[in-house]
Amino acid sequence: xxxxxxxxxxxxxxxxxxxxxxxxxxxxxxxxxxxxxxxxxxxxxxxxxxxxxxxxxxxxxxxxxxxxxxxxxxxxxxxxxxxxxxxxxxxxxxxxxxxxxxxxxxxxxxxxxxxxxxxxxxxxxxxxxxxxxxxxxxxxxxxxxxxxxxxxxxxxxxxxxxxxxxxxxxxxxxxxxxxxxxxxxxxxxxxxxxxxxxxxxxxxxxxxxxxxxxxxxxxxxxxxxxxxxxxxx
Numbered sequence: 001x002x003x004x005x006x007x008x009x010x011x012x013x014x015x016x017x018x019x020x021x022x023x024x025x026x027x028x029x030x031x032x033x034x035x036x037x038x039x040x041x042x043x044x045x046x047x048x049x050x051x052x053x054x055x056x057x058x059x060x061x062x063x064x065x066x067x068x069x070x071x072x073x074x075x076x077x078x079x080x081x082x083x084x085x086x087x088x089x090x091x092x093x094x095x096x097x098x099x100x101x102x103x104x105x106x107x108x109x110x111x112x113x114x115x116x117x118x119x120x121x122x123x124x125x126x127x128x129x130x131x132x133x134x135x136x137x138x139x140x141x142x143x144x145x146x147x148x149x150x151x152x153x154x155x156x157x158x159x160x161x162x163x164x165x166x167x168x169x170x171x172x173x174x175x176x177x178x179x180x181x182x183x184x185x186x187x188x189x190x191x192x193x194x195x196x197x198x199x200x201x202x203x204x205x206x207x208x209x210x211x212x213x214x215x216x217x218x219x220x221x222x223x224x225x226x227x228x229x230x231x232x233x
Contacts, residue, residue, distance in 0.1 A: 001018075001019075001020065001021075001058050001059060001192060001195075002017070002018070002019050002020075002056055002057055002058045002059070003016075003017070003018040003019075003057070003058065003059045003060075003061055003188045003191055003192060004016075004017055004043070004047075004054075004057045004059075004060055004061070004082075005017075005018065005060075005061040005062065005184040005185070005187040005188035005191060006039060006043070006060075006061070006062045006063070006075050006078065006079060006184055006187065007062075007063045007075070007095075007098065007182050007183055007184040007186075007187050008035040008039055008062075008063070008067075008068075008071040008072065008074050008075035009063045009065065009066070009067025009068055009071050009072055009075070009095045009114070009182055010067055010068055010071060010114065010163050010181070010182055011030050011032075011163070012028060012029065012030035012181055012182065012183075013028070013029055013030070013035045013038050013039050013042065013071075013075075014026065014027060014028040014029070014042075014182075014183045014184040014185075015027045015039070015042045015043045015046050015184050016183070016184035016185045016187070016188050017046060017047070017050060017052065017057075017188075018185075018188040018189070018192070021189070021192060023185055023188075024050060024052075025046050025047075025049065025050040025052070026046070026183075026184065026185060027042045027043075027045065027046045028183065028184075029042060030181075034070075034074075035070075035071050035074040035075065036074050039074060039075065039078055040078060043078075054082070054086050054088075057086070057088060058088070059088065059089055059090070059091065059191065059192075059195055059201075060079050060082055060083050060088050060089070060090040060091070061079075061090065061091045061092075061093060061187050061188055061190075061191030061195075062075045062076055062078075062079040062090070062091075062092055062093070062187065062206070063075065063092075063093060063094070063095040063098050063182065063184075063187050064076055064092030064093065064094070064095075064206065064207065064208050064209050065092075065094070065095055065139075065208050065209035065210055065211065066094075066095055066096070066114060066116070066122040066139060066141070066209065066210060066211040067095050067114060067122070067182075069208075069210060072208040072209075072210070073208060076092065076206060076207065076208050079092075079203075079206065080203045080206050081203075083202070083203035083206070084203045089195070089197070089201045089202065090201060090202070090203055090206050091191040091194055091195050091201050091206075092206050092207070092208075092209070093187055093190040093191050093194060094124070094139055094190070094209070095114065095122075095182055096112040096114070096122065096123070096124040096139050096162070097112075097124065097126075097133070097135070097139075097190050098182065098183075098186035098187040098189075098190045099112040099161050099162055099182060099186055100112060100124075100126040100128070100133035100186070100190075101132075101133060101186040101187075101189035101190040101193070102161075102179055102183055102185060102186030102189070103128055103133070103159070103161065103175065103179060104128075105128060105129070105130070105131070106128050106129070106157075106159070107128075107129045107156070107157065108128050108129070108156060108157040108158065108159045109125055109126070109127060109128070109136065109154055109156050109157070109158050109159070110125065110126040110127075110128050110133065110158075110159050110161060111123065111125055111147075111151060111158055111159065111160050111161070111165075111168065111171070111172060112124050112125075112126065112161050112162050113147070113160060113161070113162045113164040113165055113167065113168060114162045114163055114164045114182075115163055115164035115167060116141055116164075116211075119143055119144055119145075120141050120142065120143055120144070121141075121142060121143075121144055121147060121164045121167060121168075122139065122140070122141055122164075122211060123137075123139075123140055123141075123142050123147055123164075124136075124137055124138065124139045124140065125137050128159070132193065139209075139211060140211070141211045144167050144168065147168065148168055148171055151168065151171040151172065152171065157172070157173065158171060158172030158173065159172060159173050159174075159175050160172045160173065160174050160175065161174075161175040161179065161180055162180070162181070162182065163181060163182070165180060
């Protein structure tokens, strides 16, 4: 299967083209420019440099969350547009699960962790001892203190990965730098495991998975609650 995968859930953006489970071309950029300016040109450059076109793609894949609300919307919107235009199936995969698929097999627990701000992280735990990563919990938004307390109870070696790994560096071993951040290679590998031709992986079904409300929505709800409180006084 030929997969074109995208990752835009954090500061860095990446694109990868896989053929039969192997990387053919990859691109990564963390220059500070917005993903709306970088992601599509990265894809076009990657395909051109590899001598490929969209006709060489069987499946589109994207990390659909958790992560930066703006970054997720940009990545998901791009893939939905490409899927509609090229009549291709598309798979949204968990950003945290994609991180697990970036790691080699080892006798360890992977703590995939992304900084969610306000003292919280996005997290999931995976057992890396088998042929494929095995989930130990669902994706969740959890406080740093709560996750630290949970990790302290684990007796096996712990590897920390993701842009929030430094927040818990005392709880395990940090993944090597070139594997620590989210990347499209993990997205491609996770998508290949997840995809089934008859499972409804369409552009219409693809949407971001935020885990919590965007900040603007949280602020709006807080204002409404405050207004309701004042009206009852």
